[in-house]
Amino acid sequence: MTTNDTREITVTVDGRRETGVVSDRTLLVHWLRDALDKRGPKIGCDTGNCGACTVRWNGTLVKSCMVLAVQVDGDEIETAASLAEEDGTLSRLQQCFADHHALQCGYCTSGMLMTAADLLASGEEITEHSVRRALKGHVCRCTGYHNIVKAIRAAAGQEVPPPHGSEPREAEVR
Amino acid sequence: MTIEQTRPDTRRFTGKAMPRKEDARLLKAQGEFGDDTPVANLAYMAFVRSPYAHARIVDIDVSAAEKVDGYLGCLLPDEVAELTDPYAELQGPPGDAEVDRCLAAGGKVRFSGEPVVAVAATSREAARDAAAAVVVDYEPLPHVVDTRKAVEPDAPLVHDQVGCNVAFESTFDWGDIDFALENADHVIEVDELHFHRFSSTPLECTAITAEYDAGTDTFTFTGGFATPQLATLNLAGALRHPTNKLRVLSKDIGGSFGIKLNTHIPATAAALLARKLGRPIRWTETRTESHQMGGHGNERWFRNVKMALQSDGTVLGLSYEALDDVGAYTRYEPLGAVIWTQVANACYQLKHLRVHYRSVYTNKCPTHPNRGYSRTQHLWLVERMMDIAAHKLGFDPVEFRMKNYIQPDQYPYTTVNGCVYDSGNLPESLRKALELIDYEEARQLQRAAAGTGKRIGIGIGSTLDSGTNNFGQARLLNPHLPFGGNSEAALVRLGIDGAVYATTGAVAFGQGHETTISQVVADELGVSYDDVHVQRGSDSGLSAQMGLSGSYASQFAVTGIGAMLNATRKLAAEIKQVAAAVLGVKPEEIELADGKARVVGDAEKALPLSDVAGIVHFSPASLPREVAENVGLVGRAVYSAPFDLPDLERKYGNLTLTYATQIHACVVEIDEETGQTTLLRYAMVDDCGTPINPMVIEGQVHGATAHGISAALFEDMAYDENGQLRAGNFYDYHAATAFDLPSFRYANVVSPSPFTPIGAKGMGEGGGAPLQAISAAIQDAVGDSAAVLDSFNPPERVLRLLRGLNAEKVKVIR
Missing domain, CATH: 3.90.1170.50 (Aldehyde oxidase/xanthine dehydrogenase, a/b hammerhead)
Structure with a gap:
């Protein structure tokens, strides 16, 4: 059976207070996307496997397709739209994604960035293995992950080879 | 065929790993995908x-x-x-x-x-x-899910009015395979191989x-x-x-x-x-x-497969029967029945080939042209047979391939069915791939693993990525279809402020078209990379499209870029006309560089493109009438690939303009107790002619590799006996994650195509080399006591292989 009960929620999304009336069954990802036009969280599956909808809920990473909008009433949500600097400049992590060609169609990217930012902030040792393990709840069907792993390691300050065809001078700057 | 090509080393942006224009919006969650757009009253x-x-x-x-x-x-x-x-x-x-x-x-x-x-x-x-x-x-x-049963006389009919489950049937017969099979030193027969469904x-x-x-x-x-x-x-x-x-x-x-x-x-x-x-x-x-x-790739059964070869290791040819499972409806199908013939020879100097092909209805999801459409299946079969032959007859798997590969001095190479392979260097590509996996050392590792409960296997995959198809091949399916050749369009214009706007007929979904278009247009007009603005997405209402426009069949680098170059040259000619009139010289005395139209040999006499635009857009009266009347600062052009219609009688003709190659090599470890396959080393060597953006190319190769590995080990759109899909979500259909895949080892070889505008070849589909390489590596690990006859090898099948699965299905006739 379904319910059409609605209630009002107030949520801080990417630093802004947002109020909305949602049905009890509305998924957080749908509220963020449909009511607020937040394009960071994407839907790539119905089962919590693909990670494209990953956001931060009160500082903790969560797949927003696995959360009801009513659950976050009074809380704080951060989407990938909050990652860039206020003037629109890419963050170091985002810049590393661009430098290392860590995105193609860009559909999984917001989710990848959320998890990568969380990993980098966690203090965990960044290795090829730890990055791959951290990304295991995400699916990308374009990149084969190789460049995503490189970009995250570069963002952690590690030396990684520049993309194929880069000029040596550019590589040093990177 | 000769065409004018610009030397890549004279270009400023083309050939460089330019950062992608698409990235900023996508990284900032400002892209606009299908479900993103807010619409009133939706x-x-x-x-x-x-x-x-x-x-x-x-x-x-x-x-x-x-x-x-x-x-x-x-x-x-x-x-x-x-x-x-x-x-x-x-x-x-x-x-x-x-x-x-x-x-x-x-x-x-x-x-x-x-x-x-x-x-x-x-x-x-x-x-x-x-x-x-x-x-x-x-x-x-009553329903039918097994293709082999669908062709039996008493099978339930998917479409009653068709009267049978065969949507299309044809025999492709080139050379004289009967003679070869009768007279060859060796003949290998395999009863049945299976290429599985995935998407x-x-x-x-x-x-x-x-x-x-x-x-x-x-x-x-x-x-x-x-x-x-x-x-x-x-x-x-x-x-x-x-x-x-x-x-x-x-x-x-x-x-x-x-x-x-x-x-x-x-x-x-x-x-x-x-x-x-x-x-x-x-x-x-x-x-x-x-x-x-949403569409699955083609599942295909290969039956009664025979390969003829000589005692010196020369492969003469092969024959087989194909049952291609197209599912319940022929949507893009049965084009797959002819598309595979683009790569009839695979990477080898085959002289004889006969394929009896049937496109078969089943009560399953219709097939769509999945990455490597219909060629991947044939390429896998040929490479699998090469591998089986090497094992069975004791040829060294590397030397055997090297010998039978089309050699660098044989290009342009005409295949058994009249396709022309444009360029390549397969032996060099394989050498590089083996270097990347440290082949000799891997063989030592393999010997050292004996008796440890782990097996090591080394596998090679040899593929072609045929690009820019000749739609005339559709007539092999049905002579009444009104298709022939292939073309793409582009529109380039100079805006009111001198900025360059480009629109392609192609459709991007991650390939970086905005980036590569900007590179070639900027070089052609002598403007900066940032001065070129490429329209995102596509619009059928604009004249930038042709009937066959779009992105499929690995062709953008040829058709999309070719059209863009032609359009840009038209715009350049108009810019030169205007500048010549203003500067009082002839148009042929004008060159475009540094954002200006300037007189050759007199850099002082120059007009910035913003001035050219300003005059045309706002002050046409300043121009001579004949210039003002003719110049709109718009270049619209097509690129039409040089094709003829194929000979329908012989099923003969050039079906594809370019052939990128990918050679893969891998080292796997198999756990004898669990059947688990772990990739220890994975290398791919790509050759897609003159690169436009090497970074983008490498990214495409990575992606195709991940698809192939995931398909070979994890992905199976299998149906149960009731016709229910067993893999309806990402739990049951495991698309590989970062944790499942190794770090890739990549290198490239550059064999410019002599047939394309800048020597580039279409690429991106990849040809499914990982399916071949992993099949071969598992075969190498389990040895001759079993035969890898399926493209999908999850742990349960590998365990059965370790116990001798399918050994009896492979016969050395002589």
């Missing part, structure tokens, strides 16, 4: 789908749906039959009797997941509730918004359409609506890989509802729906 569509593989529809009751809050209306099969025409079929009789519509046609459902009713409501949730409330009464019918499963499922504007009687579709003009034709036919009142748009698309070539089918249902209800309709496919009907 309604949502959901489908009621068949739970049966094959059933007669007895009754449909929507009364409970009508009571759902937010319900707006629905679309029933009878209504669709009345309002639409069936989609055109490519095949001739008897397969052309198939009737395919956007909802189950002819009172039957033919696969589990087939849409039966479309329901619209004011919210996503209400649409789903209303769909769930629709009651359909079915009478189950590239783009992460963005299909999303479509259909809007109907009553004032102009026009439908506008926004979403993932990989071939906008073909989609328009299909929609026009189905909707009985003039093409000039249909517009197909896309913005950002979250992957396609060929899967989104049939978006017109659900779009037809959305259009009918949009018109009926007077509201824009959005359909956002769920992951499960995408797996049920």
Whole structure:
């Protein structure tokens, strides 16, 4: 059976207070996307496997397709739209994604960035293995992950080879 | 064939790893994908789908749906039959009797997941509730899921009116394989091999918004359409609506890989509802729906396979029978029946080839042209047979391939069926790949593993990525089809401020078209990379498209870029005319560099492009009349690939313009106790001619590699005996994650194509080399006591291989 009960929620999304009336069954990802036009969280599956909808809920990473909008009433949500600097400049992590060609169609990217930012902030040792393990709840069907792993390691300050065809001078700057 | 090519080393941006223009918006979550766009008064569509593989529809009751809050209306099969025409079929009789519509046609459902009713409501949730409330009464019918059973005389018919389950049948016979098999030193026979079903499963499922504007009687579709003009034709036919009142748009698309070539089918249902209800309709496919009907790659059985070869290791040719499982409807099919012939020779100097090919209906999801469409299957078969022959006859697997590869001095190489391989260096590519996996050391590792409970295997994959196809090959399927050659269009203009605007007919879904177009246009006009603005997405209403426009068949680097170069040259000629008039010289004395039109040899005499634009746009009276009247600062051009129609009698002719190659090599470790395969080393060497952006190319190679590895080890769109899909979500259909894959070892070889505008070749599909390399590596690990005869090798099959699976199916006749 379904319910059409609605209630009002107030949520801080990417630093802004947002109020909305949602049905009890509305998924957080749908509220963020449909009511607020937040394009960071994407839907790539119905089962919590693909990670494209990953956001931060009160500082903790969560797949927003696995959360009801009513659950976050009074809380704080951060989407990938909050990652860039206020003037629109890419963050170091985002810049590393661009430098290392860590995105193609860009559909999984917001989710990848959320998890990568969380990993980098966690203090965990960044290795090829730890990055791959951290990304295991995400699916990308374009990149084969190789460049995503490189970009995250570069963002952690590690030396990684520049993309194929880069000029040596550019590589040093990177 | 000679064509004018610009030397790549004289170019500023082309050939460099320029950062991508698409990235900033995508990284900042500011892209606009199919489900992103806010639309006023939007309604949502959901489908009621068949739970049966094959059933007669007895009754449909929507009364409970009508009571759902937010319900707006629905679309029933009878209504669709009345309002639409069936989609055109490519095949001739008897397969052309198939009737395919956007909802189950002819009172039957033919696969589990087939849409039966479309329901619209004011919210996503209400649409789903209303769909769930629709009651359909079915009478189950006998079904067929195994292709081999589908061709037996007593098999249940998927389409009664066709009279059999074979949609298309043809024998391709080049050379004299009977003579070769009779006289060769050695003949190897394999009873049966199987190439399994899988799908590239783009992460963005299909999303479509259909809007109907009553004032102009026009439908506008926004979403993932990989071939906008073909989609328009299909929609026009189905909707009985003039093409000039249909517009197909896309913005950002979250992957396609060929899967989104049939978006017109659900779009037809959305259009009918949009018109009926007077509201824009959005359909956002769920992951499960995408797996049920979003399109699978072709599953193929190869039977009675015979290979003839000489005692010195020279392969003469092969023959086989193919049963290709196209599922319940031929949507892009049965084109696969001829598409594989683009790579008839695979990478080898075969002289004789005979294939008896049947495209077969089953009660399963229809196939779509999945990455490497139809060539991957044939390439896997040939490479598998090469590998089996090497094992069985004791040839060194490396030397055997090296010897039989088409050699660098043989290009351009004409295949058994008249295709012309343009360029390549397969031996060098294989040498590089083996270096990358440290082949000799890996062999030592293999010997050292003996008796440890682990097995080491080394495998090679040799593939071609044929690009820019000659649509004339469709006539091999049906001589009445009006296709031949291939072309793409482009539009380049100088805006009022001197900025350059470029629009391509191609459709991007991650390949970086905005980037590569900017590179070549900037070089051609002598402007900076940032001065070129490429329109995102595609628009069928603009003259930048040709009938065959779109992204498929690995061709953008040739057709898309070729058209862009031609258009840019037209614009450059106009710029030179204006500058010449202003500077008082002849147009041929003008060169374009540093953002200026300047007189050759006199850099002082120059006009910035912004001035050229300003004069034309705002002060045409300053120009001589003949210039003002002729110059619009717009270059619109096509690139038409140099093709002839194939000889239909002999099934002979050049079917593809370019052949990129990918050679892969890998080292796997197999756990004898669990059958688990672990990739220890994975290398790929790509050769796609002159690179436009090496970074983008490497990224495409990575992606195709991940698809192939994942398909070989994890992905199987299998059906159970009841015709139920076993892999309806990402739990049951495991698309590889970062944790499943190794770090890749990549290198490239550059063999410029002599046939294309800048020596580049289309690439991106990859040819499925990982399926070959992993099959070969597992074979190498288990040795001769078993035979790897399936492209899918999960742990349970590897365990059976360790116990001798299929050894008896491979016979050395002599």
